[in-house]
Amino acid sequence: xxxxxxxxxxFLIPSKTNITVHPSALxxxxxxxxxxxxxxxxxxxxxxxYHKPPVRVIRNxxxxxxxxxxxxxxxxxxxxxxxKLSQPFIVIKGHDQQIVKMAWSEVLALCFYRDVNHVLxxxxxxxxxxxxxxxxxMDCDDLRAxxxxxxxxxxxxxYEYQQRSLANETKELGLEQDxxxxxxx
Numbered sequence: 001x002x003x004x005x006x007x008x009x010x011f012l013i014p015s016k017t018n019i020t021v022h023p024s025a026l027x028x029x030x031x032x033x034x035x036x037x038x039x040x041x042x043x044x045x046x047x048x049x050y051h052k053p054p055v056r057v058i059r060n061x062x063x064x065x066x067x068x069x070x071x072x073x074x075x076x077x078x079x080x081x082x083x084k085l086s087q088p089f090i091v092i093k094g095h096d097q098q099i100v101k102m103a104w105s106e107v108l109a110l111c112f113y114r115d116v117n118h119v120l121x122x123x124x125x126x127x128x129x130x131x132x133x134x135x136x137x138m139d140c141d142d143l144r145a146x147x148x149x150x151x152x153x154x155x156x157x158x159y160e161y162q163q164r165s166l167a168n169e170t171k172e173l174g175l176e177q178d179x180x181x182x183x184x185x
Contacts, residue, residue: 025103
């Protein structure tokens with residue numbers, strides 16, 4: 001018995017193909033956009049298309065539309081600098097639960113960036129990502145600030161310092177805000 005292939009390699013030109021974020025990954029993508037630091041990237045525009053890293057996409061039912069759900073940074077580079085070049089994609093069949101996990105793993109990876117605001121990132125993760133997915137991706141039982149600090153490999157004092165700095169900025173701006181999260185342990 002032969003098993004039908006579930007993934008196919010395709011080369012697409014993004015400026016001539018409709019490629020958008022998968023609806024199940026949209027919330028994660030929006031949080032990623034908010035916290036991803038603008039930075040330089042390695043120019044691979046002139047690398048042969050067979051040697052570029054492929055991005056997984058799902059072909060929508062109308063066959064002319066593709067949906068991506070992870071590799072947000074690579075897709076950003078493609079859209080900004082390589083949209084007229086043929087790019088490698090792997091077309092797969094999607095499963096919403098797996099799509100959501102992969103999308104949020106992209107956001108969670110931001111905690112390893114140098115200049116990220118850990119307090120705000122953690123607030124957004126807890127607000128927009130399902131707790132069960134966060135627990136699974138972080139491999140923890142609770143979702144406390146100390147669990148985030150351990151996962152992000154930052155000192156809890158550094159996290160608390162960012163909390164105080166954020167509270168002072170908010171106070172200086174004269175904005176009323178619920179500050180209950182400041183005392184979260």
